[in-house]
Amino acid sequence: MAKIVSLAKRRGFIFQSSEVYGGFGSCYDFGPLGVEMKNNIKQVWWEEMTKKQENIVGLDAAILMSPRVWQASGHLTAGFADLLVECKSCHKRFRVDELRDSPGTVPQKCPECGGQLTEPRKFNLMMKTLVGPVEEEAATAYLRAETCQGIYVNFENILNSMRLKIPFGVAQIGKAFRNEITPGDFIYRTREFEQMEMQWFCHPKEAKKYFDFWKKERLKWYLNLGIKKENLRIKEVPAKERPHYARQALDLEYKFPFGWREIEGIHNRGDWDLSNHSRFSGKDLRYVDEEKKEKYFPHIIETSGGADRSFLAFLIDVYTEIKGGRAKKASFLFPPSLSLGRTKTTKAAKEIEILLKLDKKIAPIKIAVLPLVRNKPKLVKKTKEVYQILKPHFTCQYDELGSIGRRYRRQDEIGTIFCLTCDFQTLKDNTLTIRERDTMKQERVKISDLTKILEEKLGK
Numbered sequence: 306m307a308k309i310v311s312l313a314k315r316r317g318f319i320f321q322s323s324e325v326y327g328g329f330g331s332c333y334d335f336g337p338l339g340v341e342m343k344n345n346i347k348q349v350w351w352e353e354m355t356k357k358q359e360n361i362v363g364l365d366a367a368i369l370m371s372p373r374v375w376q377a378s379g380h381l382t383a384g385f386a387d388l389l390v391e392c393k394s395c396h397k398r399f400r401v402d403e404l405r406d407s408p409g410t411v412p413q414k415c416p417e418c419g420g421q422l423t424e425p426r427k428f429n430l431m432m433k434t435l436v437g438p439v440e441e442e443a444a445t446a447y448l449r450a451e452t453c454q455g456i457y458v459n460f461e462n463i464l465n466s467m468r469l470k471i472p473f474g475v476a477q478i479g480k481a482f483r484n485e486i487t488p489g490d491f492i493y494r495t496r497e498f499e500q501m502e503m504q505w506f507c508h509p510k511e512a513k514k515y516f517d518f519w520k521k522e523r524l525k526w527y528l529n530l531g532i533k534k535e536n537l538r539i540k541e542v543p544a545k546e547r548p549h550y551a552r553q554a555l556d557l558e559y560k561f562p563f564g565w566r567e568i569e570g571i572h573n574r575g576d577w578d579l580s581n582h583s584r585f586s587g588k589d590l591r592y593v594d595e596e597k598k599e600k601y602f603p604h605i606i607e608t609s610g611g612a613d614r615s616f617l618a619f620l621i622d623v624y625t626e627i628k629g630g631r632a633k634k635a636s637f638l639f640p641p642s643l644s645l646g647r648t649k650t651t652k653a654a655k656e657i658e659i660l661l662k663l664d665k666k667i668a669p670i671k672i673a674v675l676p677l678v679r680n681k682p683k684l685v686k687k688t689k690e691v692y693q694i695l696k697p698h699f700t701c702q703y704d705e706l707g708s709i710g711r712r713y714r715r716q717d718e719i720g721t722i723f724c725l726t727c728d729f730q731t732l733k734d735n736t737l738t739i740r741e742r743d744t745m746k747q748e749r750v751k752i753s754d755l756t757k758i759l760e761e762k763l764g765k
């Protein structure tokens with residue numbers, strides 16, 4: 306993890322929030338490369354859920370909602386509280402479920418200092434805020450702890466405005482906030498995070514069938530984006546560990562360096578949400594099936610993933626160190642025109658090279674445009690022209706600093722799919738080389754064909 310955290314900071318993926326002030330309670334900022342990569346993850350998810358699947362529409366609900374939403378959902382009561390113990394000596398708090406050796410046992414000693422622990426207590430995870438300038442009880446609101454409640458309270462609006470029929474789904478990506486007791490493991494568990502959720506409304510009799518369907522679909526999504534099969538598993542959640550709203554639950558878990566942990570939850574929420582919102586709001590949120598003459602609360606299957614957790618999983622999964630460097634091993638792949646600069650990399654080649662084999666849809670930078678050397682004005686001018694041609698179509702980077710070998714390694718380290726190099730032949734015949742990240746193979750192509758070729762290669 307230390308290596309991932311260091312790479313993330315060094316190369317502009319993730320910074321600690323408010324770092325100049327010493328940081329702020331497990332909050333993180335996504336840097337220039339991080340925001341590209343996170344946007345890509347969200348984009349691929351959105352396309353998968355709203356474009357490729359049948360009958361799923363989108364929503365972007367407000368973060369602040371009526372506090373009554375959270376009373377109805379059970380989040381303000383014990384249902385959304387973690388059972389905690391506090392050490393009487395060092396006053397650190399721990400989640401009981403994380404300290405238990407075996408189910409049912411209550412931990413006795415503080416894992417940090419060995420001190421005596423208090424009886425377990427509930428601690429609510431909702432973050433409070435004040436809405437309006439007057440500090441009074443009526444103005445208390447909560448930052449949403451899960452994005453899906455915005456979907457449930459809009460169920461009728463969406464149904465009527467879009468003239469939908471059951472079964473259908475609503476997808477949403479947005480920030481959620483939880484006053485986590487044990488945040489940590491970098492961006493794995495933070496107090497502010499982003500969820501990618503889809504709520505599938507179906508007939509109660511079909512809930513089990515769709516639960517299985519979405520389980521398979523979501524697993525496929527991660528695998529298709531390159532997550533290694535052996536690093537992904539499904540954990541059925543036993544009844545006593547399920548969230549308060551779930552009739553059936555499973556966690557998609559990823560094998561992080563700190564252990565197997567959930568990256569997405571799939572839940573059968575039954576009619577918990579719609580029936581409670583009906584009760585609390587006084588509005589009948591049952592679905593009317595005119596054809597079958599049925600009136601019922603649809604059951605909800607939710608797929609609830611985290612943009613931050615999947616970001617971390619994608620990053621860790623492709624992080625590869627190559628001792629001694631790949632360039633040396635594959636020197637036969639370099640055309641003679643590119644041998645310049647390679648001799649200078651001998652020392653560097655002994656170092657460890659980092660390669661991020663990110664999927665082409667997720668990689669933050671798709672193309673790097675590089676002049677072979679930077680002290681030849683004509684070559685630099687030509688390379689910048691190529692960069693300008695490609696910039697409107699792809700996320701590109703222009704880089705002229707350092708030897709060509711070093712620049713290739715810098716790009717490999719951030720997962721750039723293609724490096725384009727303009728050399729002296731480029732000035733003669735308007736061709737350049739395309740170097741592919743994983744194979745390091747190079748091919749020479751005409752600049753006039755470049756956009757089309759790259760579009761094909763990147764599957765645009």
Ligand code: ATP
Nearest residue numbers: 485493494495498500567568569570609610611614
């Ligand atoms: P955990 O107990 O592992 O923190 P959870 O079971 O409370 O998570 P859910 O309520 O099922 O999580 O939330 C769905 C998804 O939202 C999670 O799979 C995760 O990807 C994301 N998520 C939840 N809490 C956090 C958090 N504190 N930080 C980052 N992502 C989170």
